[in-house]
Amino acid sequence: MxxxxxxxxxxxxxxxQKSALIKGVTDLLKEVLGKSPATTFVVINEVDLEDWGxxxxxxxxxxxxxxxx
Amino acid sequence: MxxxxxxxxxxxxxxxQKSALIKGVTDLLKEVLGKSPATTFVVINEVDLEDWGxxxxxxxxxxxxxxxx
Amino acid sequence: MxxxxxxxxxxxxxxxQKSALIKGVTDLLKEVLGKSPATTFVVINEVDLEDWGxxxxxxxxxxxxxxxx
Amino acid sequence: MxxxxxxxxxxxxxxxQKSALIKGVTDLLKEVLGKSPATTFVVINEVDLEDWGxxxxxxxxxxxxxxxx
Amino acid sequence: MxxxxxxxxxxxxxxxQKSALIKGVTDLLKEVLGKSPATTFVVINEVDLEDWGxxxxxxxxxxxxxxxx
Amino acid sequence: MxxxxxxxxxxxxxxxQKSALIKGVTDLLKEVLGKSPATTFVVINEVDLEDWGxxxxxxxxxxxxxxxx
Numbered sequence: 497m498x499x500x501x502x503x504x505x506x507x508x509x510x511x512x513q514k515s516a517l518i519k520g521v522t523d524l525l526k527e528v529l530g531k532s533p534a535t536t537f538v539v540i541n542e543v544d545l546e547d548w549g550x551x552x553x554x555x556x557x558x559x560x561x562x563x564x565x
Numbered sequence: 566m567x568x569x570x571x572x573x574x575x576x577x578x579x580x581x582q583k584s585a586l587i588k589g590v591t592d593l594l595k596e597v598l599g600k601s602p603a604t605t606f607v608v609i610n611e612v613d614l615e616d617w618g619x620x621x622x623x624x625x626x627x628x629x630x631x632x633x634x
Numbered sequence: 635m636x637x638x639x640x641x642x643x644x645x646x647x648x649x650x651q652k653s654a655l656i657k658g659v660t661d662l663l664k665e666v667l668g669k670s671p672a673t674t675f676v677v678i679n680e681v682d683l684e685d686w687g688x689x690x691x692x693x694x695x696x697x698x699x700x701x702x703x
Numbered sequence: 704m705x706x707x708x709x710x711x712x713x714x715x716x717x718x719x720q721k722s723a724l725i726k727g728v729t730d731l732l733k734e735v736l737g738k739s740p741a742t743t744f745v746v747i748n749e750v751d752l753e754d755w756g757x758x759x760x761x762x763x764x765x766x767x768x769x770x771x772x
Numbered sequence: 773m774x775x776x777x778x779x780x781x782x783x784x785x786x787x788x789q790k791s792a793l794i795k796g797v798t799d800l801l802k803e804v805l806g807k808s809p810a811t812t813f814v815v816i817n818e819v820d821l822e823d824w825g826x827x828x829x830x831x832x833x834x835x836x837x838x839x840x841x
Numbered sequence: 842m843x844x845x846x847x848x849x850x851x852x853x854x855x856x857x858q859k860s861a862l863i864k865g866v867t868d869l870l871k872e873v874l875g876k877s878p879a880t881t882f883v884v885i886n887e888v889d890l891e892d893w894g895x896x897x898x899x900x901x902x903x904x905x906x907x908x909x910x
Binding site: 641681684685686687688689690691692695 | 856859860862863864866867868878879880881882883884885886887
């Protein structure tokens with residue numbers, strides 16, 4: 497009875513993409529560990545860009561530093 | 566000083582129901598483990614139906630499969 | 635299909651107490667929100683005292699500050 | 704930069720199976736959302752059977768109820 | 773590659789304050805443990821007041837009990 | 842009443858370093874948001890290297906790929 501939590505930045509992820517994540521993770525747990533899909537939970541959290549930090553900066557500012565040549 | 570996180574699907578849970586969850590969990594931790602309510606945190610997360618998967622499907626689609634005779 | 639995570643300090647919690655927490659939380663979610671126990675997950679994490687901070691100190695040191703008259 | 708947390712019961716999962724979970728989830732996020740593996744974190748938590756509840760019971764007791772004819 | 777999750781009540785936290793939290797936590801992990809900022813994630817969750825309980829009550833009600841002389 | 846969870850790889854972190862993390866995060870929340878230390882929780886989780894993935898690999902294998910000239 498696995499519980500999987502996927503946190504991603506909120507950037508226009510579609511319902512179809514979410515369904516694909518849910519199906520893919522559930523299939524993976526069945527294949528690798530034999531877990532039953534009926535008791536496999538997948539919870540997706542979209543996190544606003546200003547709430548996700550990397551490199552000591554909010555994501556959008558961090559990305560700008562990577563674009564610099 | 567317990568920390569309890571309750572994740573449920575977002576389906577019209579009322580403020581009164583949330584208060585009942587907070588009180589119920591806090592009372593339980595006091596009764597079973599003697600934990601002080603003053604340092605017991607309860608955080609409720611409502612998760613959109615499209616963000617919760619079970620059986621390899623988003624919740625709403627999964628429920629449809631259960632209704633089939 | 636709720637998911638509940640209970641974090642408590644590791645201080646000799648017994649199997650019976652854990653069972654009481656699992657049953658209590660599951661019953662609460664059924665009573666308040668009508669959630670089915672068959673799809674209610676409860677995960678308990680015991681956290682070592684040195685890994686839990688409050689008041690800017692590890693729990694054990696914090697408790698000593700409270701004992702001071 | 705996704706963060707994925709996989710919680711499973713502690714029941715003899717091997718290092719190879721863990722590697723397969725890490726690779727599978729990372730590949731999935733690349734395929735579905737185009738996320739870079741270099742900033743995709745996967746954290747696996749194995750949870751002791753007595754710490755995981757379903758149906759209002761610790762997992763092992765719950766499974767016994769399912770075996771009854 | 774640390775992952776830090778900060779949960780706070782939703783009460784008008786500004787973008788600048790969020791940036792200060794992200795920078796502060798990332799710097800701390802570098803200073804104390806030598807962790808690289810490039811692989812340090814910080815995720816902030818603002819939680820609605822009605823979804824956060826302490827003392828067996830939602831935060832706002834709890835605060836009223838503290839104001840009583 | 843913030844709740845902060847710090848996840849790091851298990852690689853010989855000392856009690857003093859943990860205390861420094863707890864103090865640093867609690868001070869930061871007080872300075873930036875005026876949060877009271879008495880209701881600020883910090884929970885540290887050390888994660889075994891085989892349970893943390895990045896780049897589609899467990900941490901130790903991933904690090905080997907970085908060492909290659």
